[in-house]
Amino acid sequence: MSDSKSEMLSTIRKALSEVPDSESPGDVELKRDYLQKGKLSQSEIVELFAERVGEYKATVQRVKESNLKKVIAESCKRENVTKLVIPEGFDKELLPVDIDPLFDNLGSPLTHLVLDQSDGVITTCAHAVAQTGTIILDAGEGQGRRALTLVPDYHLCIVREDQIVELIPEGFSAVESSVTKEGRPITFISGPSATSDIELSRVEGVHGPRRLEVLIVKD
Amino acid sequence: MNKSKHTPTFEASAKAYLSNTQLRKNIGHATHTIREKRKDAVDEMPDWEKLREAGSQIKTRVMRHLDRYLLQLEESVKKAGGHVHWARDAKEANQIIVDLVKQKQVEEVVKVKSITTDEIKLNKALAKEGIQALETDLAELIVQLAEDEPSHILVPAIHKNRAEIRELFRKKLNQKELSDRPEDLAEAARLYLRKKFLNAKVGISGANFGVAETGTVAVVESEGNGRMCTTLPDTLITVMGIEKIIPTWQDFEVFMQLLPRSSTAERMNPYNSFWTGVTDGDGPQEFHLVLLDNGRTNVLKDEVGRQTLHCIRCSACLNVCPVYERTGGHAYNSVYPGPIGAILTPQLKGIEDDGVASLPYASSLCGACYEVCPVKINIPEVLVHLRGKIVDEKKRNGGIKQKTDLEHIGMKMMARAFQSRSRYERGQKLARTGQKLFTKDGTISKLPGQLSGWTAMRDLKPIPDQTFREWWRKRDE
Numbered sequence: 001m002s003d004s005k006s007e008m009l010s011t012i013r014k015a016l017s018e019v020p021d022s023e024s025p026g027d028v029e030l031k032r033d034y035l036q037k038g039k040l041s042q043s044e045i046v047e048l049f050a051e052r053v054g055e056y057k058a059t060v061q062r063v064k065e066s067n068l069k070k071v072i073a074e075s076c077k078r079e080n081v082t083k084l085v086i087p088e089g090f091d092k093e094l095l096p097v098d099i100d101p102l103f104d105n106l107g108s109p110l111t112h113l114v115l116d117q118s119d120g121v122i123t124t125c126a127h128a129v130a131q132t133g134t135i136i137l138d139a140g141e142g143q144g145r146r147a148l149t150l151v152p153d154y155h156l157c158i159v160r161e162d163q164i165v166e167l168i169p170e171g172f173s174a175v176e177s178s179v180t181k182e183g184r185p186i187t188f189i190s191g192p193s194a195t196s197d198i199e200l201s202r203v204e205g206v207h208g209p210r211r212l213e214v215l216i217v218k219d
Numbered sequence: 220m221n222k223s224k225h226t227p228t229f230e231a232s233a234k235a236y237l238s239n240t241q242l243r244k245n246i247g248h249a250t251h252t253i254r255e256k257r258k259d260a261v262d263e264m265p266d267w268e269k270l271r272e273a274g275s276q277i278k279t280r281v282m283r284h285l286d287r288y289l290l291q292l293e294e295s296v297k298k299a300g301g302h303v304h305w306a307r308d309a310k311e312a313n314q315i316i317v318d319l320v321k322q323k324q325v326e327e328v329v330k331v332k333s334i335t336t337d338e339i340k341l342n343k344a345l346a347k348e349g350i351q352a353l354e355t356d357l358a359e360l361i362v363q364l365a366e367d368e369p370s371h372i373l374v375p376a377i378h379k380n381r382a383e384i385r386e387l388f389r390k391k392l393n394q395k396e397l398s399d400r401p402e403d404l405a406e407a408a409r410l411y412l413r414k415k416f417l418n419a420k421v422g423i424s425g426a427n428f429g430v431a432e433t434g435t436v437a438v439v440e441s442e443g444n445g446r447m448c449t450t451l452p453d454t455l456i457t458v459m460g461i462e463k464i465i466p467t468w469q470d471f472e473v474f475m476q477l478l479p480r481s482s483t484a485e486r487m488n489p490y491n492s493f494w495t496g497v498t499d500g501d502g503p504q505e506f507h508l509v510l511l512d513n514g515r516t517n518v519l520k521d522e523v524g525r526q527t528l529h530c531i532r533c534s535a536c537l538n539v540c541p542v543y544e545r546t547g548g549h550a551y552n553s554v555y556p557g558p559i560g561a562i563l564t565p566q567l568k569g570i571e572d573d574g575v576a577s578l579p580y581a582s583s584l585c586g587a588c589y590e591v592c593p594v595k596i597n598i599p600e601v602l603v604h605l606r607g608k609i610v611d612e613k614k615r616n617g618g619i620k621q622k623t624d625l626e627h628i629g630m631k632m633m634a635r636a637f638q639s640r641s642r643y644e645r646g647q648k649l650a651r652t653g654q655k656l657f658t659k660d661g662t663i664s665k666l667p668g669q670l671s672g673w674t675a676m677r678d679l680k681p682i683p684d685q686t687f688r689e690w691w692r693k694r695d696e
């Protein structure tokens with residue numbers, strides 16, 4: 001054991017001398033009587049999510065499964081996206097025909113420079129939270145590694161209605177096993193990047209994608 | 220020579236800043252705006268008080284068993300492929316980091332805002348070895364380019380206006396054609412930093428939370444520079460105060476509701492990153508976690524002061540503090556300004572230094588900070604407790620001649636009044652009584668201790684016989 005480690009631990013134990021040896025962490029009272037489960041119906045949850053994401057100045061569209069491919073193509077066109085980053089596991093059937101896809105995979109990852117020169121990225125998500133308008137990524141199928149949703153300037157994210165939960169505690173619980181069992185990195189995205197550092201004026205878009213578009217899919 | 224004696228007192232620094240109208244205007248605007256927004260963000264939560272209570276209970280649990288949790292965290296991080304280092308003080312932490320960076324043979328590292336690294340003066344330590352630490356938060360970049368000090372935990376450059384920032388960027392970033400629109404200024408910073416991010420080999424961050432159960436570390440931010448720093452470099456070094464531990468992943472459901480609403484007054488801030496050691500093919504392949512003491516165990520030792528370690532650095536207490544609003548962050552001469560600074564700094568550094576010992580007096584004990592604190596730190600209680608300690612210390616050194624000195628009696632009385640945490644309401648009432656000792660004609664003409672020089676310049680309205688909210692509304696009219 002390093003000197004610093006043993007010294008820090010023994011200083012801590014001394015500082016806590018009034019804590020009885022017999023006390024275990026679980027003996028310290030903790031009441032989780034805050035809201036852990038939501039009350040809204042699934043359609044109200046979807047409604048709320050769309051509204052809250054919209055308030056972050058993200059573009060939100062609700063689309064039917066059968067229309068998804070068409071809407072993706074329209075969005076890419078509107079945003080002038082041709083060089084589109086595609087994460088591993090993303091359904092290629094959905095890709096517009098007239099784009100230049102940049103496929104990323106574990107064997108041959110795209111370089112930072114290629115990501116920087118791309119026009120955007122398209123991904124799915126792991127879950128979403130209505131209460132806060134948050135998208136949760138866990139680097140699973142169709143989401144890719146973290147850099148993919150960070151470096152490009154435009155992020156087109158597909159959220160399926162049944163992936164949306166109402167409350168933050170439900171969101172954390174939904175990805176708990178990704179972390180405890182698989183150690184996956186988790187990213188919460190709530191609107192495009194922003195700063196209020198200059199005279200408290202909010203500016204959308206600093207280092208992360210400046211434009212976030214969310215397609216909520218009904219199946 | 221004891222160089223810490225050189226810290227100016229709060230009173231002395233406050234005088235200088237009180238005469239700076241621009242600063243006062245900026246700070247006033249900032250605190251006012253965030254304060255209003257925070258209230259809305261909190262008011263829409265029906266279970267806010269229950270979340271606060273849970274947050275406080277989780278932190279109490281952590282502090283009472285900190286040794287166990289630290290060992291558990293170390294094990295979890297190692298299991299997830301990371302390395303853990305223990306640092307007793309700033310010097311040790313800096314040495315560990317300097318050595319790690321030197322091994323990588325780089326001359327520049329990218330950094331995401333971290334008050335903990337400010338506290339240990341990491342940038343200076345790296346600079347001494349020829350390594351430049353590039354601050355990547357817009358505000359921190361501004362402060363760094365201006366060779367200035369941050370003035371607010373959340374908006375460190377709030378003392379600079381857009382015209383000043385434009386001048387700075389024109390000079391330092393070589394941007395001749397630049398308007399003073401915040402959008403353009405942000406764009407200039409984006410372009411300048413992007414190249415740096417894409418080529419960075421080493422990133423340095425602080426941590427908002429570290430989970431003992433899983434080894435997960437969290438960084439909460441808005442701009443995306445935090446994601447850049449923790450994702451793109453090959454090596455990531457994170458400095459974390461030992462008090463930032465939470466026991467389980469589930470505990471995020473409490474703190475990730477309390478923090479954003481109290482801090483930026485948003486339902487959720489744009490980006491939260493949670494990483495667990497290293498992940499194959501995703502993000503840094505080498506991860507170091509530096510666990511820092513640097514006085515925290517001193518705070519732990521004091522049963523009243525211990526709650527100070529619950530702080531999640533949201534800065535809500537700054538924004539409601541009437542003293543902070545009038546003096547700005549720099550008057551605290553510490554990386555931790557405002558009410559939290561007034562109780563944390565003296566405990567981290569010790570009260571022998573006169574400047575540090577003046578901090579617990581930088582408060583009117585109105586209790587607003589306690590009302591908003593998301594983890595229910597009873598700041599007035601700790602303030603009064605520390606004042607008592609300072610009086611005792613002075614007495615030992617012959618600073619107070621008689622036990623009947625007003626300062627002495629008043630402090631002792633308030634200390635007793637605030638002793639019971641659960642009896643805060645009663646305590647507040649008693650504090651009002653305590654204040655009467657110093658009140659003449661309805662105005663506090665002389666506050667006890669070092670703040671007296673400050674009130675001599677500008678009479679304070681006393682804390683009235685009503686709650687803070689009522690008082691606040693009145694003074695805004």
Ligand code: SF4
Pocket residue numbers: 481529530531532533534535536537559588591592593594595596
């Ligand atoms: S003391 Fe409380 S209110 Fe102040 S910064 Fe810390 S957590 Fe926030």
